[in-house]
Amino acid sequence: MLLSNLPLKNSGKIIGLTAKGEQRRRLLDLGLIPGTTVMAKRKSPSGAPIAYLIRGTILALRKEETDLVEISP
């Protein structure tokens, strides 16, 4: 399952990233590493992006990024 498909208020565990290069490194640096629990917190009033609770911080990610993160519910 992709992180972008995670419904609001639900959690999942990251299994892997399909992002490459610079983008992969950025996501990893933000703490999106395999094994991390992610919770979809809230949606922007304009429909996107979605804010996720990751390691105690809240990060807003666009769909372009969350399509590249695989999770298990």
Place this chain on the structure above:
Amino acid sequence: MDQTADCGRELIRTLSLVDNISESEKEKIRDQIVKDIYWLAEKIANESVSKEQIKTDWGEKADDILTSKYMGFPIMLVMLGGVFWLTIAGANIPSAFLAEGLFWFEGRLNELFMWANAPQWLQGILVSGVYRTMAWVVSVMLPPMAIFFPIFTLLEDAGYLPRVAFNLDNFFRRSGAHGKQALTMSMGFGCNAAGVIATRIIESPREKLIAIITNSFVPCNGRFPTLIVLASIFMGTVVSETYSSFVAAAIVVALVLAGISITLLVSWILSKTVLKGVPSSFTLELPPYRKPQLGRILVRSFIDRTLFVLGRAVMVAAPAGLIVWVFANIGIKGMSLLDYAANLLNPFAVLIGLDGVILLAFILGLPANEIVIPIMVMGYLSTGAMLEPDSVSVLRDILVNNGWTWLTALATMSFSLLHFPCGTTLLTIRKETGSMKWAVFTFFSTTAVAIIVNFIVVQLIHLFL
């Protein structure tokens, strides 16, 4: 921890030198390094940091409202309007008070010069030129800034601005721009040069340029006083005095919204033409709300911002006042250089709802937008009756006597909102982009937008009224 990170970086550098390791192997090693760093950091944090259980998370409750589907945008609008209303309503009295004091002092200065038997031209240059322009800048700008900056810093300090970026991101994404442009745009409300520097937070060069070029479409603090003053003396007076500051605030909000719409539109056009490409990655942290530290806010907003901006304005206003006075008083065949220039510009200026003096004031105001109104007034006063602008309300009489209507005010506000950024901002653009090219491009593209929008609006209104 620091050592581990250093080790990791060192390892990556070493690995990149080794050719016989495949790209996917390298990726695996990088992943492992990051994982190890996080694992170690987590271990240290668990051992040494103790967390208190919080009963109610106020930040979460605040976010539920501030970024909610139905309340998110109305609250942003009310906040924006509220800040402007407080600024307008609060600035009126101290502005009049300051103007009275400063122009009383001008009278004393004149007496001093007469007592000293100083030559007429020296008195003209120093008192009517330099001093009066500086006095105008201080009395018109200081009160709004002293109110606006602390309130804005308060919102910034409390952590509201990232929420604004979160709410607006989708619009920027659709314009092909970076979500953090909402943040650099907010910074532009303070000062466009600061907004341009703030675009360093945008990693991708393409989106950084879009954010830089469009930054001056939100009014900076050098232009807010112009907008506020014109809105309150021309638009606010349509209704009774009790509501006039509300109407003025609503008009400034409408202008800001128009500026944001044009920011998005121009960003979209740029990302489809000159700066083609797809939006790069966007990640934005929504930090926890913090209790603002009032004392620090007051000090920081007053010293770092108000005095800084005002100081710059006064520094620029003094020589500009001198030059304008000379222009207004040196002439050929009884016509001043200022009149020559204004007359030359007039036919074109009328097409976009201005007049020659207004357009000339914008051009001479290139060093700093703060001095546009003072130059304009000086231009009018040097030609017409020598009115003493001893209070802000006199400004209205001066303008009306020179043929201003609400449409002139609207056109001037719109031009002020959209025209070329000030000299400082242009120099900052050159520095940040590393080339003169983008500064020149910004100058011409913003001015083109201003002329087109003004022309359309003014001609449409003429057509229907």
